Amino acid sequence: xxxxxxxxxxxxxxxxxxxxxxxxxxxxxxxxxxxxPVINTDRSKLDSIAFIGNHYDSILANRINYTTFSAKVDxxxxxxxxxxxxxxxxxxxxxxxxxxxxxxxxxxxxxLRACITKDSVKLLNKQDRIYTARSxxxxxxxxxxxxxxxxxxxxLVGNPVFFDSNIISYSKSSGTVSLLSLGDFFKNLFxxxxxxxxxxxxxxxxxEETRNRTCYLSYEGYExxxxxxxxxxxxxxxxxxxxxxxxxxxRQYDFNETLSFPFSIPKxxxxx
Numbered sequence: 001x002x003x004x005x006x007x008x009x010x011x012x013x014x015x016x017x018x019x020x021x022x023x024x025x026x027x028x029x030x031x032x033x034x035x036x037p038v039i040n041t042d043r044s045k046l047d048s049i050a051f052i053g054n055h056y057d058s059i060l061a062n063r064i065n066y067t068t069f070s071a072k073v074d075x076x077x078x079x080x081x082x083x084x085x086x087x088x089x090x091x092x093x094x095x096x097x098x099x100x101x102x103x104x105x106x107x108x109x110x111x112l113r114a115c116i117t118k119d120s121v122k123l124l125n126k127q128d129r130i131y132t133a134r135s136x137x138x139x140x141x142x143x144x145x146x147x148x149x150x151x152x153x154x155x156l157v158g159n160p161v162f163f164d165s166n167i168i169s170y171s172k173s174s175g176t177v178s179l180l181s182l183g184d185f186f187k188n189l190f191x192x193x194x195x196x197x198x199x200x201x202x203x204x205x206x207x208e209e210t211r212n213r214t215c216y217l218s219y220e221g222y223e224x225x226x227x228x229x230x231x232x233x234x235x236x237x238x239x240x241x242x243x244x245x246x247x248x249x250x251r252q253y254d255f256n257e258t259l260s261f262p263f264s265i266p267k268x269x270x271x272x
Contacts, residue, residue, distance in 0.1 A: 052167045055177055058197040059190070063159050064228045064255075069093045071156075071253040080242025092259045093153055100261040115263045118149050122263060131265050132272040158219060158231045162204060163188050176200060183207070198222055198229055214239045226255055 070092045077085045088108075092100040096118075103112040113124040121139060123132040136149070154161050162183060169180045178191040189203040199219045206213040221233035234248040 048170070052170055052179060055170070055179060055192070055197065056165055056167060059160060059163075059179075059192060059199075062197050062199075062229065064157050064230065066157065066228075066255045067095055068256055068259050069095075069153075069157055069253070070257065070259055071250050074247075074249040074251060076245075076247040076249075078245040080244060091156060092261060093156065094259065094261070095153065096150060098261055099149065099152060099156070100263070113263065115261065116149060116152065124263070124265070124269070129266070129269045130272050131269040158199070158234070160190060160199060160202065162186055163190050163202070186213075196229070199231070212240065226253060228255070 071090075073089045073091060075085075075087050075089050077087070079085075086105075088104045090102040090104075092098075099114075099116040101112075101114040101116075102110055103114075104110050111125075111127050113126065115122045116139075117136070119136055121132075121134045121136060124130075125132070151161055162185075163181055164183070166181050166183065167179050168182045171178045171180075172194070175194050176191050177194050178189055181188045181190065185207055186204045187207060189201075189205075190199070191201045191203075192199055201219065202215075202217045204213075204215040204217075216235075216237045218235045219231035219233075220235070222229045222231055224230070230250070230253065232250040232253075234246075234250075236244075236246040236248070238244040238246075
């Protein structure tokens, strides 16, 4: 039952709150057949900067804005030893305030409940009757990154993560545009459809080569029936010393409904 929370922590190795937006000062374009050619003129440089700026702004315009979000998600998790786990997760979020998760497996029996806020991480292991409470720095200690609540919320709702305006190159192919951003921890090759600017994939590579961390996220099954275009199918592949494969199927989701976040601690639970 701890697998879903482990999944969140593992993803957090690659994700933390987006940096504040910086002005684009240069556009460095790689020389290969998939990338826009470089012409050493001021006009070419200005055109590249304008192209990057326009697409970056379009990506931001497609971010999902919400007050509350809830979803029922089928989670398929395959770890580095080849073991496969299937669980169901019920997620509730209040933007910039709380993430509440209830995880069930066979027969619909709840095994884990989690509550993450700006300040704390709380877990109820209902199988072993154990209550765990930590400060939010627990996430940062585990992941070695300055995580925030908002970065995890962006991940779950499908907004871009670890992606800002520090774009160092771009490329175009048939129907897609890719922007490569360089941060303190990761390079992010973020690919969108050329017409709709909806996210198709995000490839994160560790800047520190000795770590050799890589995470690939893909977004499929977009539908606008609840308002914003929402990706109902996500695929996450993570590689470092071992590989992890995660599939998320959002079978139900809603925005801006009144939600509750129940989290009571039974008296017979042991505190960890």
